[in-house]
Amino acid sequence: MARAPQVLRGMRDFLPEQMLLRQHVLNSFREVFERYGFEPIETPVIEYLETLTGKYGEDEKLIYSFQDRGERDVGLRYDLTVPLARFVANHRNELNFPFKRYHIAPVFRADRPQRGRYREFWQCDADIVGTKSMMADAEVVSVWIDALSAINMPGFVVHINHRKLLMSLAEVAGVPNEQTSTIHRAIDKLAKIGEDGVISEMVSNDIPEDAARRVLDLVSTRGEPGHVFEQLVDRLQGNTLAEEGLTELRSLFGYLESMGADPAHYTLDLTLARGLDYYTGPVFEALSVDANIGSLGGAGRYDGLVGMFSGEDLPATGCSLGLERIFDVIQERNLVGVPPTVSQTMVTIFNEETVGDSLSLVGELRRAGISCEIYVGERWDLRRQLQYANRKGIPTTVILGPDEIKRGEVILREMETGEQSTLARSDLLGVLQARSAHA
RNA sequence: GUGCCCGUAGCUCAAUCGGCAGAGCACUGGUCUGUGGAACCAGGGGUUGCGGGUUCGAGCCCCGCCGGGCACCCCA
Numbered sequence: 001m002a003r004a005p006q007v008l009r010g011m012r013d014f015l016p017e018q019m020l021l022r023q024h025v026l027n028s029f030r031e032v033f034e035r036y037g038f039e040p041i042e043t044p045v046i047e048y049l050e051t052l053t054g055k056y057g058e059d060e061k062l063i064y065s066f067q068d069r070g071e072r073d074v075g076l077r078y079d080l081t082v083p084l085a086r087f088v089a090n091h092r093n094e095l096n097f098p099f100k101r102y103h104i105a106p107v108f109r110a111d112r113p114q115r116g117r118y119r120e121f122w123q124c125d126a127d128i129v130g131t132k133s134m135m136a137d138a139e140v141v142s143v144w145i146d147a148l149s150a151i152n153m154p155g156f157v158v159h160i161n162h163r164k165l166l167m168s169l170a171e172v173a174g175v176p177n178e179q180t181s182t183i184h185r186a187i188d189k190l191a192k193i194g195e196d197g198v199i200s201e202m203v204s205n206d207i208p209e210d211a212a213r214r215v216l217d218l219v220s221t222r223g224e225p226g227h228v229f230e231q232l233v234d235r236l237q238g239n240t241l242a243e244e245g246l247t248e249l250r251s252l253f254g255y256l257e258s259m260g261a262d263p264a265h266y267t268l269d270l271t272l273a274r275g276l277d278y279y280t281g282p283v284f285e286a287l288s289v290d291a292n293i294g295s296l297g298g299a300g301r302y303d304g305l306v307g308m309f310s311g312e313d314l315p316a317t318g319c320s321l322g323l324e325r326i327f328d329v330i331q332e333r334n335l336v337g338v339p340p341t342v343s344q345t346m347v348t349i350f351n352e353e354t355v356g357d358s359l360s361l362v363g364e365l366r367r368a369g370i371s372c373e374i375y376v377g378e379r380w381d382l383r384r385q386l387q388y389a390n391r392k393g394i395p396t397t398v399i400l401g402p403d404e405i406k407r408g409e410v411i412l413r414e415m416e417t418g419e420q421s422t423l424a425r426s427d428l429l430g431v432l433q434a435r436s437a438h439a
Numbered sequence: 440g441u442g443c444c445c446g447u448a449g450c451u452c453a454a455u456c457g458g459c460a461g462a463g464c465a466c467u468g469g470u471c472u473g474u475g476g477a478a479c480c481a482g483g484g485g486u487u488g489c490g491g492g493u494u495c496g497a498g499c500c501c502c503g504c505c506g507g508g509c510a511c512c513c514c515a
Contacts, residue, residue, distance in 0.1 A: 006488080006506055059513070061440075079515090107515090112440075114508070121515065185513095276514095286515090295515055322515025350473075386475040401473060415475075 010111070010119030017340050022327055024338045026104055028150040029124045029321070033102040036143045038126045041101045043083040045108075049073040055082050055305065057277035062109045064119075076108035080125040081278070081302065081318065088129050088316075089309035097130030097314075104323075116293040116325045124297075127318025129306060134248055137282045138255035140299060140319045144286055145265045147321065148296070152335045155290035159269035160252070163279050163300070164245030165232075171239055172218055173211035182207065184273035187219050191271070195220075219270040225253050228268055245281075252282055278302040284319060291329040297321035340393035344436055346373040348385045350401040355380075357405050361398065361425070370432050390415055396435075398428065 007013060014022065030040075049065050052075045056063070065075040077083050080103045088099065104124045111117060126143050128136040141158055148156045169187075170180040186201040193201070195216060202212035218235065221228050229250055236242035249268070256266060274283040281301030288296055299319030306314040330336050347362045349355050358374055365372040373394065375385040382399070389397050399411040399420075410428050413420045423431065 009506065062513085109514080110440095111514075112512095113506095114510090117514070123515070274514095293515095297515060320515070325515055348474090381472070382474050383471075384475090388475085390475040397475090399474075403473085411474095413474075418475080420474085 008119070010113035010117075012118065012120075018327075018331070020340070020342070021331060021336065021338050022323065024336060025151050025323065025327060025330065026122075026124070029104065029147050030102070032143060032147045032150050033124075033126050035146070036100070036126070036139060038100045038102040038143070041084075041087065041103055042105065043077070043080075043087055043103070045076055045106070046074050047077055047083060047086065049075045051075075051086050051309075052078055052082060055276075055278055055308070059276065062111050064108045064110050078109060079107050080105060080123050080320065081127070082305070084125070084127055084129070084318070085302075085305040085316070086309050088306050088314060089312075092310060092312065092314070095129075098136065099129045100127070101129075102126045116328055118324050122323035124321040124323055125318060127316060129316040129318075130314050132303070132315045134251040134282075135255050137248075137252050137301060137317045138259060138261075140317055141252075141256060141266055141284060142259050142261045144284070144297065144299070144319050144321070145261055148286065148326075149262075149265070151326065151330060153288060153291075153296070153326065153329065154333070154335070156265065156286055156288045156296060158266040159272045159285045159287060160249070160266060160282060161269055161272035161274075162245035162249050162282050163274075164241045164248075164281070165236075165270065166273055166283075168236065168239050168242035168245070169215050169218070171241070172236070173207065173215045175207055175211050179205070179207055183215055186212075187215065187271045188273040190216075190219070221270060225249075225268045228270075229253075248281060274298055274300055276300075278305045280304055281317065286319075286321065288329065291333075293325045293329055295322070296325055339395075342371050343373045343392065343394045344371045345396045345398055345432060346375060346385070346389045346394050347398045347400060348382060349375055349380045350382075351380060354400065354402055354405055358400050361400060361410070361428075365429060365432065368429050368433070370429070370436070386413075386415075396432075 046068075049063075050073070052063050052065075053060055056078060059078070063075045063078050065073065068074050084101070084103065088095065102125060104122065106120050106122050108120055111119060113119060124147070126140065128139065141160065144158055166184055167180060169183050170177050173179070173183065175183075182205045183202065186198045186205070189201065190198050198216055199209065199212050202215070203209050218232075221231055229246060232242070232246055236246065253268070257263075269285075272283060272285055274285065276298075279300040280303045283300035284298070285295050286297040286299075287294075297320050299317075301315070301317040303315040304313070306312075306316055345365070347358050347365070349358045362372050362374040373389075375388055377384065377388065386397060395415055397413045397415060399413055404410050404422075404425075408425050409422050410425050411420050411422055412428065412431065
């Protein structure tokens with residue numbers, strides 16, 4: 001047998017059964033996004049390379065880039081946020097602000113693949129451009145919670161922090177600003193490597209131990225958000241950056257509470273340090289404590305990004321869910337039941353004399369809106385046809401032979417039980433429609 | 440991008456020290472010309488991921504590439 005080529009590293013194929021599950025998830029997300037007034041857009045997969053560069057910091061090395069036929073330097077989009085900023089800059093006179101859009105599409109990263117980490121994966125983004133109001137950030141968190149709830153994602157929590165608090169940490173520690181990202185890297189690993197690990201990570205990067213302890217002590221503040229805010233206000237007094245961040249977080253949490261967002265699904269996490277360069281305000285990360293698959297989504301406010309393209313500053317905030325990780329979790333755990341096939345029924349063929357009757361029946365059913373197959377294989381023994389239906393998971397078959405045709409009847413077979421009933425051909429459509437209404 | 444583990448039939452795996460490439464499941468056909476899942480019988484299917492090297496001889500040893508996984512980096 002000839003060897004088929006493999007797919008590219010980090011990319012994968014999806015079988016029909018998997019696609020039906022993916023589409024179910026996507027439809028759920030779409031529904032939730034639209035419930036909040038987000039509307040769909042689409043942008044090209046490929047952008048000019050310069051559109052993508054200079055936005056992601058160190059991650060920039062993971063951009064898939066190449067030259068096209070005209071020797072233009074181009075790149076596959078790395079996320080949907082930078083293309084959105086470019087989109088808004090291009091169309092700002094045609095948009096109604098605050099602009100709310102969702103975008104569900106594949107993105108590409110030239111990363112080394114692992115479980116839950118692919119080179120091509122789908123992101124599901126909802127963003128609001130053109131308002132600094134924390135209400136927009138609250139909507140983003142809330143839409144996330146609703147989206148993940150809609151697909152029964154187990155044990156997920158949206159962790160919330162603020163970029164301005166993070167930026168103030170170097171000042172708190174009394175170390176140079178260049179050390180800020182070192183501090184972020186260290187505290188972000190707290191849950192993974194523990195307090196001692198965090199301290200030694202900072203110390204080994206030339207941060208004095210007492211400074212490291214001050215930082216750790218500060219970000220370890222836990223408890224009811226209200227109390228934490230009070231403590232932080234005291235301890236960070238005089239630090240303008242931190243005070244701004246705290247003020248914003250307080251109103252964000254206030255809005256969330258008023259909206260009735262389930263507090264089990266969001267939490268203040270001062271150790272959350274999102275890496276992307278363009279974040280400027282609240283930052284969010286969706287994690288599942290149950291599923292060991294890393295982050296389900298990342299989000300945050302990026303007030304400067306649109307301005308990088310248009311000169312006109314437009315504040316923005318938004319969220320991004322990674323479909324592949326979500327899909328892997330619900331597939332592994334069987335969390336969402338989706339029928340294995342789109343076909344509701346299949347009409348069988350008896351022989352050359354009756355094939356016309358089978359075809360006209362299937363045509364009628366299709367015109368009436370029933371998803372209906374006829375067996376298109378070459379050999380028409382009933383055994384083969386039932387086996388096909390069985391393997392595909394088609395719930396019923398319609399058996400139509402000379403006897404039935406003569407009497408104006410059909411046999412409706414339940415594939416699960418093998419139960420059969422004879423009914424008038426004219427009643428078949430009604431019966432099938434009733435069944436699909438129940439499903 | 441760095442380090443490590445792995446790759447044998449569609450799937451899961453076996454093959455002693457380097458010595459004739461196998462099994463179960465799946466698939467195809469039949470038992471069964473108006474009834475799927477079960478049983479029984481038979482059959483097809485492999486350049487052992489790809490390419491090179493060492494050797495009388497390589498699935499096994501060495502090198503490169505492709506692909507999978509883990510850790511790091513980072514991330515959805």
